[in-house]
Amino acid sequence: MKPQIALITGATSGIGKATASLFAQHGIALVLCGRNQTALKNLQETLGKHTKVLSLNFDLRDREAVCKAVEGLPPDFQNIDILINNAGNAHGLSTLQTGSVADWDAMIDTNVKGLLYITKAVLPVMIRRNHGSIVNIGSVAGKEVYAKGNVYCASKHAVNALNKAMRLDLNEYDIRVSAIHPGAVETNFSKVRFKGDETRAQKVYEGYTALQAADIADIIYFVITRPPQVTIEDLVVYPSAQASAHLLRKNQHSDDQ
Numbered sequence: 001m002k003p004q005i006a007l008i009t010g011a012t013s014g015i016g017k018a019t020a021s022l023f024a025q026h027g028i029a030l031v032l033c034g035r036n037q038t039a040l041k042n043l044q045e046t047l048g049k050h051t052k053v054l055s056l057n058f059d060l061r062d063r064e065a066v067c068k069a070v071e072g073l074p075p076d077f078q079n080i081d082i083l084i085n086n087a088g089n090a091h092g093l094s095t096l097q098t099g100s101v102a103d104w105d106a107m108i109d110t111n112v113k114g115l116l117y118i119t120k121a122v123l124p125v126m127i128r129r130n131h132g133s134i135v136n137i138g139s140v141a142g143k144e145v146y147a148k149g150n151v152y153c154a155s156k157h158a159v160n161a162l163n164k165a166m167r168l169d170l171n172e173y174d175i176r177v178s179a180i181h182p183g184a185v186e187t188n189f190s191k192v193r194f195k196g197d198e199t200r201a202q203k204v205y206e207g208y209t210a211l212q213a214a215d216i217a218d219i220i221y222f223v224i225t226r227p228p229q230v231t232i233e234d235l236v237v238y239p240s241a242q243a244s245a246h247l248l249r250k251n252q253h254s255d256d257q
């Protein structure tokens with residue numbers, strides 16, 4: 001099989017980084033996208049030992065920057081086969097009446113609008129080649145709404161809707177569209193949600209074994225390596241201790257989630 005090219009958003013940490021590392025081990029060329037230039041360069045250097053890597057430093061919320069980054073891809077990296085729409089964060093865990101509008105903007109701008117911008121920028125090449133796989137990283141928060149999750153849940157419900165919409169709109173092409181909806185994954189997610197409060201973030205993952213970013217990367221790799229006639233519409237993936245967005249069995253009580 002011809003070497004493939006994957007573009008991964010939010011590539012410098014968590015699920016994005018684990019996916020980039022796994023893809024690199026399988027010789028998939030990488031376009032790593034992220035906001036942290038130093039982290040991007042470090043990852044490019046590490047993964048560059050295994051595969052061809054290009055890093056693109058831009059903010060997904062900036063539509064012009066997204067278009068420029070994709071339009072400026074060098075010829076070797078233009079034919080993107082795989083798009084991993086991974087970038088996204090939770091900011092805050094508050095009721096609507098006490099929530100921060102800036103947090104809402106950040107979540108809607110990245111998790112929803114950013115995902116749309118990059119997808120629209122990458123689609124022309126997939127359509128021209130009548131070929132591609134898109135994997136949208138949603139969340140159980142896109143399947144259920146939990147207390148104080150309001151706007152984050154709304155943004156991930158939007159990802160769930162857009163995953164279905166892409167499948168409908170792209171049905172005339174050989175472009176596969178899939179979503180993975182993880183439950184609790186032990187990454188920087190909670191540290192970002194709780195604005196750097198390590199103690200509060202740590203508590204989210206205490207008392208049970210959370211999913212690891214590599215667990216989700218494995219599943220993403222599984223999804224993109226199915227035979228061409230197989231498309232996985234979506235997968236909800238929980239830690240074994242979690243039964244729903246609302247029910248997580250912990251050995252010790254935590255007030256934070």
Ligand code: 8X3
Pocket residue numbers: 138139140141182183184185189245
């Ligand atoms: C991450 C899952 O339940 O912590 O998207 O919001 S949850």
